[in-house]
Amino acid sequence: MLSAQSLAAIDREVAKYPADQARSAVMGALRIALVERRETGKTPEERCLNTEVIEFVANYLNIAPVAAYEVATFYNMYDMKPVGKYKITVCTNLPCALSGGVNAAEYISKKLGIAIGETSADGKYTLLEGECMGACGDAPVLLVNNHKMCSFMTPEAIDKKLAELN
């Protein structure tokens, strides 16, 4: 279900923990599974996690499938539903909100013509609200595709970023 490369990466995660605590590697393993699916999936459904993949990862780590499912559904970086090519997650927690986080989210929403939580019709963008990303000093902040953090996202910076993505 996963490539040899991904499995090797998961093995590296497992090796970071004591032999009888492979469970600790579940977050890393799910991340690796999601990255592979995002890169290789042909349809939007194939580019996110599903129960088969989660069960596969759980079995690989020798933990109960539901234990991996708990983790996958707890963190919003694990995509359980199809998302666009660019998944933009804007932090709207209190410190960001005080520094324009909500405005940033609304600006992007207007600009892309999609509400928060929606994916654009062409499947290019998904806009989500996120929880604190640990960079309140850089507010407003947003994440592109889980891994790319963008700081000080004023309307101008957002325009620039979206142009870049385009």
Added chain:
Amino acid sequence: MLEIEIDGKKLTVPQGSTVMDAAHSVGTHIPHFCYHKKLSIAANCRMCLVEVEKAPKPLPACATPVTDGMKVHTHSDLAKKAQAGVMEFLLINHPLDCPICDQGGECQLQDLAVGYGNSTSRYQEEKRTVVAKDMGPLVSAEEMARCIHCTRCVRFTEEIGGFQEIGMANRSEFSEIMPYLGKTVNSEISGNVIDLCPVGALTSKPFRYTTRAWELSRRKSVSPHDGLGSNLIVQVKSNEVMRVLPLENEAINECWIADRDRFSYEGLNSAERLQKPMIKFDGKWHETDWETALAYVVKGLNGVSADHGKDAIGFLTSPHSTTEELYLAQKLARSFGVNNIDYRLRRSDFSADAAQQGAQWLGSSIVELTTAKSILVVGSTQRKEQPLLASRLRQAVKKGSALNVIHVTDDALLTAVNAKLIVSPLALVNALAQVLKAVVELKSAQTAVDLAAVTVGAEAQAIAASLSGAESAAIVLGNVAQHHPAFAQLLKLAQEISALTGARFGLLAEAANSTGAELVGALPHRAAFGAAATAGLNAAAMIAAPRKAYFLLNTEVESDSYNPQAAVAAMKQAATVIALTAYKGAGLLDYADVLLPIAPFSETAGSFVNMEGKLQSFNGVVRPLGETRPAWKVLRVLGNMLGLTGFEQNSAEEVRAELLAKGSIESSLSNALGDVAINAAVTTGLVRIGEVPLYQADAICRRAPSLQKTADAAAPVASAHSSVLASLNVAAGSQAVLRQGSGELKVLVEADDSLPADTVRLATAHPLTAGLGGMFDSIALSQG
């Protein structure tokens, strides 16, 4: 020891205690939902907040370790305000549906809301809704909006059940308790989550909406299923058993019971219950009265004994019958002059009968077994034979015991196994002999057993090292070992290993009263408490050399025998088959001539002796159904009508007193064997692994509809190693033909590479496989 003051009461508690433990030890109640003494600490309900002096805010009592000089106030204004605040939050999303909730009247949230909640809610907004989950036929999760996310059920499946089948998905207000998508909860002890759930989210599917908790009367009883002897609370309404709950007994079942103990009560109210005596004539069944039926039985027994002699009669009894019934059955048989009596219908090896020196039992107490540092389980499909004991063994492993396994299948034990030897039934003796040889070498000791031809493998070496190195060790033989054609050798080998290592050894008693049956002498070679008896035929011999008359006590031979094919044939050729039974099963209706309705455990007083030799007596919880009578009474009256002496008992208690006066249980228990020849050579050939399915073990659970809907009760399929299938040209997943004796069965065959080579695994004791032969005999497999 640490000093602590709770509400002004000074006490000392051991290091590592929590405030909750300390409060419980002085009888102070702290409200809680997520805390449970047998589960790990979660501290997520926050209901147990208490005030601790010098702490800046209220602390959860369940997760706060006691420190020296700590002063705790459980009912101060601060504590009460904190608890009331938590309660208000818990009730925000909890539906106000107590009037239609099954938990109403026995709900912890309802009870605590009376003490800590407000009469009206300040919360005006919409409550959240949660979709229902499917957890299988036993546990209902229809109203998950009631859940307060204490995660007791999650922790139970993971920590006690051994496999996390339930989880809490999503986050914050979207959290939901669920099994993995598309799966049900299949643990054989899953019903305990119903008791654990402090609200009405998880309820009992068979019990739901039948009655209210306060309408039930609670009566103590003992489980009639496996040899553990779980203590039960049977709840009764209008003379009907409505539900079964655990009665806490730390030495036996702790606070749990297996699903078989909990849901088998449905079988007590089955439509198949026999309510009136029945006699067959002209090939048709006719209901009759007791007088006629008993006279018919007496005439039958006298007739056969006059025409063919007493030896032409065979008594087959059940280890699920009470001690009193079994005692009277053997007394009746022996007083009448019949020596053919046995309870061991599923055994195939009786060669050690002469060498047996006492009543076979566990060899230690259950607590001693589960605290032994090294445990070797031989021939036991643990989770399906002894569901609750298997869970106790898992706890033992967690506490540092080494669990070693010698078995014929490699089913997941859901725990860490130190060393295991998975071999064909034909190599089971050899496997245990390997361990003995390894022990002999390790200890440079001597043994009388000839082990020259035995080659010790690495796993046997590891098992031997584990047993000899541990300060306390135990070897136990499960059902598969007991039913095995070389049971005597296995027990003898266990004894030899025990002699060298100091390990205790014994049997995991198959049924609730196996040990009791041994004690009271429902055996062809031993009378009550080991008194000498004129040797009669054992169960297998009574089938192999068919008798003219059979007297069946609480047994259905097509499901309870080692070889159902031969057993049913023997019944059919008999001139008369007298059955004392609670059910008019299809088999009995076919081969019996007279059916006498006897009471199951819920309708008679009696006692069971569990695997550790503990006699637990109980009273009937409901009146006998219809014209049903307790079996001890029927046996007593039969004794009178046959003109025998010593059948004047007026109650089950009198029978018990009479039998207990004959000897002491403690001194009669012994697994010691005299001489038994050991043949550790491994023979080859395709052999069957025929285990008894979890919910086919006895007549009651066979008729419990909810248990029969579980995954464990699914129709048997055959499985074999893929090399076996390949060599016989049978495709995995195809219908294949299995043959034993004159029996033939077309059944789905699956590949299972965890099975040893040269074996076919196919459950016995199921209507589908009743036409086949011996449980561990040779079998032929071919393309369908």
